[in-house]
Amino acid sequence: MEANQKWFVHADIDAFFASVEQLDNPQYKGKPVIVGGKPGDRRSVVSTASYEARKFGVHSAMPIFQAYKLCPNGIYLRGRMKRYEELSAQIMEIFRNFSPNVDQMSIDEAFIDLTGTERLFGSPEETARKIKDMVKNETGLTISIGLASNKYIAKIASGLSKPDGFYYVQHGSEQDFMLSLPLKKVWGLGEKSLENLKHAGISTTQGIYELDKDLLSFMFGNSMGTFLYNAVRGKEAETFSRKTKNHSISAENTYSHDLNDIYVIETAIMELAHNVMFRLHREELSSRTITLKIRYSDFTTVSAQESFSSYIYTLDSYFEALKNLFERKYEQNRPIRLLGVGFDNVESNERSVQLELFDDGTEKKKTVEKAIMNLEKKNPKIKIHKARLLDFNGGEPENHCKGAK
DNA sequence: TCTGGGGTCCTAGGACCC
DNA sequence: TCTGGGGTCCTAGGACCC
Numbered sequence: 001m002e003a004n005q006k007w008f009v010h011a012d013i014d015a016f017f018a019s020v021e022q023l024d025n026p027q028y029k030g031k032p033v034i035v036g037g038k039p040g041d042r043r044s045v046v047s048t049a050s051y052e053a054r055k056f057g058v059h060s061a062m063p064i065f066q067a068y069k070l071c072p073n074g075i076y077l078r079g080r081m082k083r084y085e086e087l088s089a090q091i092m093e094i095f096r097n098f099s100p101n102v103d104q105m106s107i108d109e110a111f112i113d114l115t116g117t118e119r120l121f122g123s124p125e126e127t128a129r130k131i132k133d134m135v136k137n138e139t140g141l142t143i144s145i146g147l148a149s150n151k152y153i154a155k156i157a158s159g160l161s162k163p164d165g166f167y168y169v170q171h172g173s174e175q176d177f178m179l180s181l182p183l184k185k186v187w188g189l190g191e192k193s194l195e196n197l198k199h200a201g202i203s204t205t206q207g208i209y210e211l212d213k214d215l216l217s218f219m220f221g222n223s224m225g226t227f228l229y230n231a232v233r234g235k236e237a238e239t240f241s242r243k244t245k246n247h248s249i250s251a252e253n254t255y256s257h258d259l260n261d262i263y264v265i266e267t268a269i270m271e272l273a274h275n276v277m278f279r280l281h282r283e284e285l286s287s288r289t290i291t292l293k294i295r296y297s298d299f300t301t302v303s304a305q306e307s308f309s310s311y312i313y314t315l316d317s318y319f320e321a322l323k324n325l326f327e328r329k330y331e332q333n334r335p336i337r338l339l340g341v342g343f344d345n346v347e348s349n350e351r352s353v354q355l356e357l358f359d360d361g362t363e364k365k366k367t368v369e370k371a372i373m374n375l376e377k378k379n380p381k382i383k384i385h386k387a388r389l390l391d392f393n394g395g396e397p398e399n400h401c402k403g404a405k
Numbered sequence: 406t407c408t409g410g411g412g413t414c415c416t417a418g419g420a421c422c423c
Numbered sequence: 424t425c426t427g428g429g430g431t432c433c434t435a436g437g438a439c440c441c
Contacts, residue, residue, distance in 0.1 A: 037409090043406095043407090044409070045408075047410095047441095062408090063408060063409095066407080105441080106411095187439095188439075189439090190440080191439090192437085192438060192439085221416075223414085247412090248411090248412070248413085249412090251410085251411085252409085252410060254408095254409060299408070301437095302436085304434080304435075305433090305435080306434090307433075307434090340410090342411090411440105412439105412441090414439085414440105415436105415437085416436090416438105417435090418433105418434090418435095420431100420433080420434105421430100421433105422430085422431085422432105423428105
């Protein structure tokens with residue numbers, strides 16, 4: 001084996017949320033488990049379906065009511081994010097036993113750089129199997145693994161091996177691997193791109209391979225063209241290695257019934273703003289750019305953002321700015337199904353250190369909000385909200401007949 | 406009874422400057 | 424005196440991923 005040969009594992013937990021529920025509730029084992037919502041929950045979608053549920057045609061992102069039609073005897077659960085995060089952290093720790101270079105991609109997957117670990121753990125193939133075994137033994141969960149000389153191939157390979165699988169793409173066979181792959185398995189090609197390719201008469205990776213780079217760029221744009229050209233040759237896609245620059249944080253909510261009343265709408269914006277602002281403080285971040293998203297009942301979606309010359313530190317100023325943006329963007333009297341708010345171009349606090357120049361009461365409000373945050377941290381059960389939020393129930397219509405069932 | 410939530414990246418057009 | 428061209432920043436929208 002060449003000394004400078006690179007090796008990456010992509011590890012992906014199988015049907016993560018559903019598997020955790022089966023682990024914690026043994027009576028669910030071997031049964032169709034659907035995490036995402038209860039039957040009858042309006043506007044909920046499937047987050048994860050166990051493999052037993054997938055046999056019925058249930059899959060992620062499918063509306064719950066549709067899943068229920070396919071699988072009426074399934075076990076439907078709303079999910080317990082805290083528990084999933086706990087197990088996720090435990091598994092990421094296991095990965096770190098095998099490499100100092102673990103790149104977590106989401107709650108249930110990570111890249112593990114095995115380059116140069118042969119002397120410690122043996123061949124990459126042996127190590128990959130050790131990782132699988134250790135996760136299984138210590139948590140009871142199964143993972144699927146792809147092993148290859150770059151992250152992009154490893155990622156696709158792990159997907160092919162699911163569940164509880166192991167797929168090894170030998171160095172030198174990356175291009176053959178890609179050329180034997182159905183187009184829809186190519187990571188980065190979604191519904192629209194597949195449609196565009198089909199429109200251009202391309203239905204296989206081989207079809208892409210036969211076109212030169214300039215032509216691909218002309219047909220699909222520079223970025224997509226380059227991506228396609230590299231992908232079918234088994235080369236690392238740039239998106240996998242590039243460092244990200246513009247972070248953002250946001251919160252959004254789809255309301256089970258459309259919002260029409262302006263007071264209810266503004267209170268909903270306040271609630272979202274509260275969540276995001278406290279997260280900003282908690283994670284010690286700052287931002288000067290706010291974002292707002294409105295989805296109308298017909299699903300048309302509009303967004304707006306605004307940048308300011310100074311950082312936004314208080315909930316009051318954040319809410320005022322959002323309200324302003326909303327008034328400019330909102331088309332009067334259209335029912336709203338989703339509202340979202342956020343910050344863009346988020347920086348860590350050290351970099352933005354206190355560029356506040358004038359005392360307009362901001363300092364005082366900031367101090368109060370910090371104090372509230374500390375209280376919430378000490379006792380997570382305490383939730384201190386603006387008075388306006390206390391009787392707000394997420395824009396749901398009041399239920400006046402609680403006795404009736 | 407349609408279509409979640411939290412992200413990242415890309416593109417295209419307008420403003421503005423030289 | 425009827426219209427260049429490059430660069431950069433900002434904004435809105437869309438594609439894609441898990």
